[in-house]
Amino acid sequence: MIGNLVGVLFDGIAYGSLLFLISVGLSVTMGMMNFINLAHGAFAMVGGYVCVTLLSKLGLPFLATLPLAFIVAALAGLVLERLLYRRLYRAPHLDQVLFSIGLTFMAVAGATWLFGPTQQPVNLPDWLRGQVHVLGLDLGAYRLFLIGVVVLVTAALVLLIERTRFGARIRAAVDNQTAAEGLGINVSRVFSLTFALGSGLAGLGGGLGIDVLGLDPSFPVKYMVYFLLVVAVGGAGSIKGPLIAALILGVFDVAGKYYVPEVGAFVIYTLMVVLLILFPFGLVRRKA
């Protein structure tokens, strides 16, 4: 029972860290540009398909496909931001919602056309399969790897935002656009780069997540609610909030599916409604 509990906790943390990796970009863009982007999952899907294609068609090693998933998704994000998203930063939320639902539908139909409606298989290298013994516990090697990657990425992200000049610009733009612009910061370029970074992280998460979340054309719709949830519960515009929220949601979702499978996804939706009622502005509220 205790071993069980630790196992569920571990799987939940792995799942939650994956959710965090995909959603963190959404949190930053939402906090920064006040843009409700329902199409964020589509960038994750792009990363996933890049991984699968490179693995099966070109036979690249799994680790080598991940940076490429990041780059392709980031480029897609950059192009779309420059061409389309920026026109809607000042639009009403409804317009943003509709626009991003439209993009999502197009991404779903496009993926169906290119790759077919079926689940994509992923061949993990041998050293990522099976179990690893840690302190007398059997832990999934891949999930351990997943947690490791997310810890590294999060550390890099915190360093980037807290310690670099670019990070300072991002923080300034989130806090007060007008003042940041007045100080000579090219806010529109910061927006573009941040959007690309967020999309790239989603792509990386999508590639990493094939084994956990699966990958088929309905991916952006199926997990949309989870990504939004992480941001809405965690509070937009920060890194800490979504991290906490993603871990809570991950653990509860896995525990719910493990202990009360007959209730299924109910656990997570109930949790979401309760958390939103208790914290209408998110767990960590950014002070502007």
Next chain:
Amino acid sequence: MTPPLESTGRGAPDTSVATVPHLPNDRWKPLEIVFWLLPVVAWFLFPDHLVLVSQIMIVGLFALSLDLVLGYAGIVSLGHAAFFGLGAYTAGLLSAHGWGEPVSGLFAAALVAGVFGFVVSFLVVRGQDLARLMVTLGIGLMLFEAANKAAFITGGVDGLSGMATAPLFGTFEFDLYGKTAFWYSLGVLFLLFVFLRGVVNSPFGLSLRGIREGGKRMPAIGTNVDRRLRAAYTVGAAIAGVAGALLAQTTQFVGLDSLGFPRSAELLIMLVLGGTGRLYGALVGAAVFMVAQDYISGLDPAYWQFYIGLLLVLIVLFARGGILGGLEKLVQRLKPSTRKEVA
């Protein structure tokens, strides 16, 4: 956030052209009467497509209910199908368990959906756009999951069958060609439209528009914003329930998809396609959408979703206000002296 003066509801009737402020005038205009003759014309012109026309009217009613919530009260909802499905299951379960009388079934559906909408409205009104979006989405998904898991009541994925809708008023059988269904749907749609038309032109409806245009100013003139939004949401939910019940009674089947997210999203698309905040937009949008869906998905179902996505992006970028908004602008450009309004 958008500045308070700016319109927050997209496609809100363009008031910039109307230089003289005016109170809504609820007298029926000739164009409206012509509009309501269209279904009757359709009855004679397309006797083979009565089922499609009935579906359009039912979905149009559903879109009307969202127009009240979104177009007038300005509440962004991604889970309106919850109420549609709730109404459909209410009517369906009543009928499957022996209570097949249709009109009382509608009232029951309205009651159940309305009560649920009232309870939910407390949660919805609390937050801002993002939280509202999430709460409506979450509640929609919760109901879907509940219906899915409670297969012993709802039939789960297979849908609820075994319904037997009794003849309307004890005389008109629901036939295979959908003749009774046609007049029944038209009647209910028209009655509820007249009701909604009255609501949006009443002081209550005006206060909703006031809240939509500048929520911070309305408390200053003594409006209880939350209470009005709750009322609008509850009415919208009840009408969505009636639409669901109509669909269940006329097709004698309730599927899980009546609760699903795609239905909520499609509904939003229809509404913005027609134009929000003008009632007729909901009906025009539903008609255009359903006819296009019938036509295009007959050609190639896989690409339907792509075109719908493209259409949405284009509407948002270039055609705010939808079909009716575009027509209004066109009419105003042609006749700069006279003001033309549809609703």
